[in-house]
Amino acid sequence: MKNIRNFCIIAHIDHGKSTLADRLLDFTGSVTDREKQEQLLDSMDLERERGITIKSHAIQMDYEYEGEKYVLNLIDTPGHVDFSYEVSRSIAACEGALLVVDAAQSIQAQTISNLYLALENDLEIIPVLNKVDLPSANPEVVSDDIVDLLGCEHSDIIPASAKTGLGIEEILAAIIKRVPAPSGKVDAPLRALIFDSVYNPFRGVETYFRVINGSIKKNQNIKFVATGKNYSADEVGTLRLKQFPREEIKTGDVGYLITGIKDAREVKVGDTITDAKNPTTEAVAGFEDVKPMVFAGIYPVDTEDYEELRASMEKLQLNDASLVFTPESSAALGFGFRCGFLGMLHLEIIQERLEREFDMTVITTVPNVSYQAYTNRNPNEVLLVNNPSDLPEPSSLNRVEEPFIKATIITKSDYVGNVMSLCIEKRGEITNQTYLTTERVELSFDMPLAEIVFDFYDRLKTVSRGYASFDYSPIGMRESKLVKVDVLLNANTVDALSALLHVDNAYDIGKKMCEKLKELIPRQQFDIPIQAAIGAKIIARETVKALRKDVTAKCYGGDISRKRKLLEKQKKGKKRMRQVGNVEIPQEAFMAVLKLND
Ligand SMILES: Nc1nc2c(ncn2[C@@H]2O[C@H](COP(=O)(O)OP(=O)(O)OP(=O)(O)O)[C@@H](O)[C@H]2O)c(=O)[nH]1
Numbered sequence: 182m183k184n185i186r187n188f189c190i191i192a193h194i195d196h197g198k199s200t201l202a203d204r205l206l207d208f209t210g211s212v213t214d215r216e217k218q219e220q221l222l223d224s225m226d227l228e229r230e231r232g233i234t235i236k237s238h239a240i241q242m243d244y245e246y247e248g249e250k251y252v253l254n255l256i257d258t259p260g261h262v263d264f265s266y267e268v269s270r271s272i273a274a275c276e277g278a279l280l281v282v283d284a285a286q287s288i289q290a291q292t293i294s295n296l297y298l299a300l301e302n303d304l305e306i307i308p309v310l311n312k313v314d315l316p317s318a319n320p321e322v323v324s325d326d327i328v329d330l331l332g333c334e335h336s337d338i339i340p341a342s343a344k345t346g347l348g349i350e351e352i353l354a355a356i357i358k359r360v361p362a363p364s365g366k367v368d369a370p371l372r373a374l375i376f377d378s379v380y381n382p383f384r385g386v387e388t389y390f391r392v393i394n395g396s397i398k399k400n401q402n403i404k405f406v407a408t409g410k411n412y413s414a415d416e417v418g419t420l421r422l423k424q425f426p427r428e429e430i431k432t433g434d435v436g437y438l439i440t441g442i443k444d445a446r447e448v449k450v451g452d453t454i455t456d457a458k459n460p461t462t463e464a465v466a467g468f469e470d471v472k473p474m475v476f477a478g479i480y481p482v483d484t485e486d487y488e489e490l491r492a493s494m495e496k497l498q499l500n501d502a503s504l505v506f507t508p509e510s511s512a513a514l515g516f517g518f519r520c521g522f523l524g525m526l527h528l529e530i531i532q533e534r535l536e537r538e539f540d541m542t543v544i545t546t547v548p549n550v551s552y553q554a555y556t557n558r559n560p561n562e563v564l565l566v567n568n569p570s571d572l573p574e575p576s577s578l579n580r581v582e583e584p585f586i587k588a589t590i591i592t593k594s595d596y597v598g599n600v601m602s603l604c605i606e607k608r609g610e611i612t613n614q615t616y617l618t619t620e621r622v623e624l625s626f627d628m629p630l631a632e633i634v635f636d637f638y639d640r641l642k643t644v645s646r647g648y649a650s651f652d653y654s655p656i657g658m659r660e661s662k663l664v665k666v667d668v669l670l671n672a673n674t675v676d677a678l679s680a681l682l683h684v685d686n687a688y689d690i691g692k693k694m695c696e697k698l699k700e701l702i703p704r705q706q707f708d709i710p711i712q713a714a715i716g717a718k719i720i721a722r723e724t725v726k727a728l729r730k731d732v733t734a735k736c737y738g739g740d741i742s743r744k745r746k747l748l749e750k751q752k753k754g755k756k757r758m759r760q761v762g763n764v765e766i767p768q769e770a771f772m773a774v775l776k777l778n779d
Contacts (some may be wrong), residue, residue: 182433183362189271191258191299192281193289196642197311200343201281201630202257208349212745215533225368239389239435241419246357266471272298274376274391277305277360284310287326289650290591290633307355368559371395372461378448380499386442390454396431402457407449411457412440431580445502471503473521473636475528476567478546480517487516493539513761518569525634544759544773546677553658555579560563569679572665580742582658584630591623592649599644607632666691669712673762677771692721695774704728
């Protein structure tokens with residue numbers, strides 16, 4: 182045990198975490214040349230394409246230092262705020278953390294939020310100043326920032342470049358010297374923390390764990406504490422680039438477990454594994470069910486594909502336990518599903534996976550957060566509103582509460598004004614303003630989650646010219662004045678276009694929605710009035726004028742091939758359209774409310 186080191190890498194997005202992990206694997210000889218590939222740890226295609234780490238992974242390295250052999254377990258963590266719960270679990274499985282800071286970008290919002298998570302778990306922090314090879318790097322200034330933040334010495338900071346390999350040896354030495362060896366009770370009943378799980382279509386769910394006390398043996402009868410289910414440990418082993426089956430994984434070490442579980446929902450990140458006959462008495466530390474933050478309807482483009490969509494979603498859920506869905510129906514779109522996501526990125530990923538892996542073309546409706554409504558009839562009963570159509574009628578509605586978050590934004594002092602006006606426009610209330618240095622300011626706001634899940638991040642980037650980083654954490658529900666804004670096309674309400682909005686914004690957004698829809702809905706043979714309404718009251722109106730021109734009109738005469746080509750083109754453009762009443766609505770229109778400021 183004394184020669185094991187468990188550590189993770191924490192950083193703001195794009196500060197070089199995955200690249201650094203690759204260098205460490207290289208340097209310790211954990212990969213052969215043939216296995217070498219950029220960003221080894223990001224194994225999903227999507228991850229590689231998007232250049233982001235979606236799921237956290239673990240990998241074991243051997244390293245000899247001053248004549249002694251060490252086992253280093255690197256637990257990689259996802260960088261996007263949608264997956265922050267996984268970061269916290271990975272952190273809980275370690276004793277130390279490399280805090281990677283980009284020498285050109287300095288400390289950003291997620292550097293700080295991840296650092297706090299690490300400090301809460303008493304991790305030893307090793308600050309790494311990455312990307313010192315960049316011409317724009319500013320190592321002196323950024324080192325000062327790090328010293329201010331951590332209260333460490335300048336000499337504690339390791340200058341490095343994950344690109345050139347500078348500093349890698351020093352980092353490995355620091356992991357061995359500064360990160361404490363795991364401490365745990367070898368003789369106590371098994372207690373292991375699940376920090377991740379991965380779905381393998383052939384072997385079922387692979388569970389990644391860290392043994393805190395005792396050991397886990399092959400064929401042992403084990404129990405998952407939170408779900409209360411028993412399994413047999415069919416295979417346990419250590420994780421290298423490949424899996425290495427072992428007879429036993431001992432106290433302090435990290436490994437994988439295969440039990441034949443076929444459904445990802447049975448394995449919950451943060452749960453504790455214990456022995457079925459001799460269970461641990463210690464409480465499961467900090468286990469939390471991950472709750473979806475954003476809800477949207479997903480409908481097949483072709484109504485006949487509903488069953489196929491259901492089958493695809495069920496398969497997706499087997500390997501992504503954070504996806505939840507229930508069937509729903511919409512007057513406009515027919516049968517589909519209301520799905521819960523961790524955030525907008527997660528929504529995009531699911532949509533893309535449905536298309537790539539299952540060949541499904543789907544229509545996604547306006548996303549919304551989850552509200553809580555109370556009616557006059559029973560003001561104590563909470564009604565969950567995950568869909569605008571679930572909101573009770575205004576006459577019977579007592580009050581609505583919406584989720585709030587604490588937003589932390591770090592920006593340059595020049596942009597404080599812009600950032601503040603943006604946040605105030607988004608119904609934010611400033612709660613704190615701290616100058617980290619004379620140039621950099623940390624701002625905190627209490628804001629409704631609904632305002633930030635959509636275009637906030639892009640707007641923030643624009644108003645700060647890219648010099649703002651952002652992070653948030655939920656702070657509970659607060660009462661809010663919300664109304665349902667409906668959209669009528671050709672005098673028919675299209676339920677899939679309804680949105681829940683704050684009363685102060687409803688008129689403005691209603692008007693913008695009509696304008697945007699006018700741009701997006703193709704002209705047809707007749708005038709299409711577009712109206713926004715609150716209840717029976719129309720608050721805005723636009724009209725899509727009737728079409729006069731036939732696309733093939735120009736090709737009079739016999740040029741049939743050209744005519745066909747044009748018609749093909751028109752058909753392609755129609756692919757993702759939905760006929761509602763007699764109006765054709767393209768997919769973009771369902772998301773129009775998100776793009777009002779484009
Ligand atoms: N010049 C230079 N570029 C680097 C260095 N380290 C990483 N990069 C580049 O910075 C970008 C981001 O690096 P990643 O390793 O993907 O960053 P990350 O923190 O893992 O990002 P997420 O996985 O999305 O959280 C990539 O284009 C890397 O090639 C470095 O030391 N020097």
